[in-house]
Amino acid sequence: MRPVLHLLFLLLCPAMLHARILRVNNNAVLATTCITCYPSLQNALSAAQDGDTIHMEGSSAAYGSGTVTVPNLVIIGPGYKLSGAGSNPDLQANTWPATIAGTLTFGAGSQGGTVMGIRFAGTNAALDITSTSNITVRRNFFEITEITLAGTTTNVLIAENYAYRITQNVNAQTINNLTVRNNVFTNTLSLNDSGDQMAGLVVVHNTFTHAGTQAVRDAEVAYNVFVQGTIAGSNNTVHDNLVTQVIPGFPDNLVVPMANVGIPVVGASDDAQWDIPAHPVYAPGGADAYGIFSGISPYRLSGIPGTPTIYALSSTVNALPGGQVQVTLSTRANP
Numbered sequence: 001m002r003p004v005l006h007l008l009f010l011l012l013c014p015a016m017l018h019a020r021i022l023r024v025n026n027n028a029v030l031a032t033t034c035i036t037c038y039p040s041l042q043n044a045l046s047a048a049q050d051g052d053t054i055h056m057e058g059s060s061a062a063y064g065s066g067t068v069t070v071p072n073l074v075i076i077g078p079g080y081k082l083s084g085a086g087s088n089p090d091l092q093a094n095t096w097p098a099t100i101a102g103t104l105t106f107g108a109g110s111q112g113g114t115v116m117g118i119r120f121a122g123t124n125a126a127l128d129i130t131s132t133s134n135i136t137v138r139r140n141f142f143e144i145t146e147i148t149l150a151g152t153t154t155n156v157l158i159a160e161n162y163a164y165r166i167t168q169n170v171n172a173q174t175i176n177n178l179t180v181r182n183n184v185f186t187n188t189l190s191l192n193d194s195g196d197q198m199a200g201l202v203v204v205h206n207t208f209t210h211a212g213t214q215a216v217r218d219a220e221v222a223y224n225v226f227v228q229g230t231i232a233g234s235n236n237t238v239h240d241n242l243v244t245q246v247i248p249g250f251p252d253n254l255v256v257p258m259a260n261v262g263i264p265v266v267g268a269s270d271d272a273q274w275d276i277p278a279h280p281v282y283a284p285g286g287a288d289a290y291g292i293f294s295g296i297s298p299y300r301l302s303g304i305p306g307t308p309t310i311y312a313l314s315s316t317v318n319a320l321p322g323g324q325v326q327v328t329l330s331t332r333a334n335p
Contacts (some may be wrong), residue, residue, distance in 0.1 A: 033200060071112045081303075179204075181204045184206070188210055275292075
């Protein structure tokens with residue numbers, strides 16, 4: 001790069017001049033091994049600057065609440081469903097998730113933020129997106145946790161999550177350009193309040209497993225799988241979905257028993273069970289196929305983030321003082 005262009009690039013991207021990686025580990029010993037290591041999520045958030053990345057490390061103990069107040073912050077965990085029943089084995093050598101048991105808030109000043117690879121669990125867990133823009137919520141696990149939109153939000157992407165539900169906080173929200181794609185939802189969407197100003201809601205390539213009604217309005221709803229339940233609301237366009245019952249007013253959907261589709265896949269993990277077996281009609285492939293494993297950016301098992309991972313690790317158990325320790329590890333890159 002020529003010197004003048006290089007200088008211009010740095011002037012246009014000042015955040016890159018000081019972007020750092022901060023580590024969070026609530027094991028006190030591991031949290032004190034570097035000057036950018038922190039014992040709690042809020043400690044790291046308080047120290048974060050524009051463009052930083054926070055790596056939340058897997059732990060047997062949950063992390064508490066935190067509020068993002070700086071722009072372009074990335075929060076990354078190791079993924080979820082890494083061990084035990086219904087999991088996807090051999091994806092991470094350390095199979096503990098990074099669990100948030102409190103509320104993570106993207107508020108004023110947090111524009112451009114991302115959260116990825118985190119498990120939200122417990123009755124007090126929540127993700128709040130309030131009066132901000134350009135937020136990405138991707139590849140997280142929301143056990144019984146609501147994703148809540150409040151105030152005026154613009155350009156929010158909720159994608160590739162194993163999610164519970166999305167709702168608006170109270171009446172009179174303004175939601176512009178919300179994209180909801182390639183998620184598993186175990187409960188319902190609640191995005192049809194008459195007091196809200198809604199524009200640019202897109203709901204595509206999701207799998208809905210709940211027997212209730214998905215409530216949206218002013219939305220494009222397409223290429224989803226409704227394992228059960230239906231959808232309702234006003235001023236929607238609903239087409240090219242796999243459904244088990246007719247959606248009144250929208251004939252351009254494929255009504256079929258889920259047994260014919262082949263889901264849930266018997267014996268598969270909690271998220272792999274929603275991968276439609278190869279079929280010329282139900283799993284045609286391409287951007288217009290159905291469900292979470294379709295489209296331009298499909299769901300990733302266990303929410304493994306797009307960073308390199310160590311999926312196997314072994315070392316010498318015993319060594320004499322001054323002796324050698326043999327370490328063998330296996331790594332992979334992830335999209």
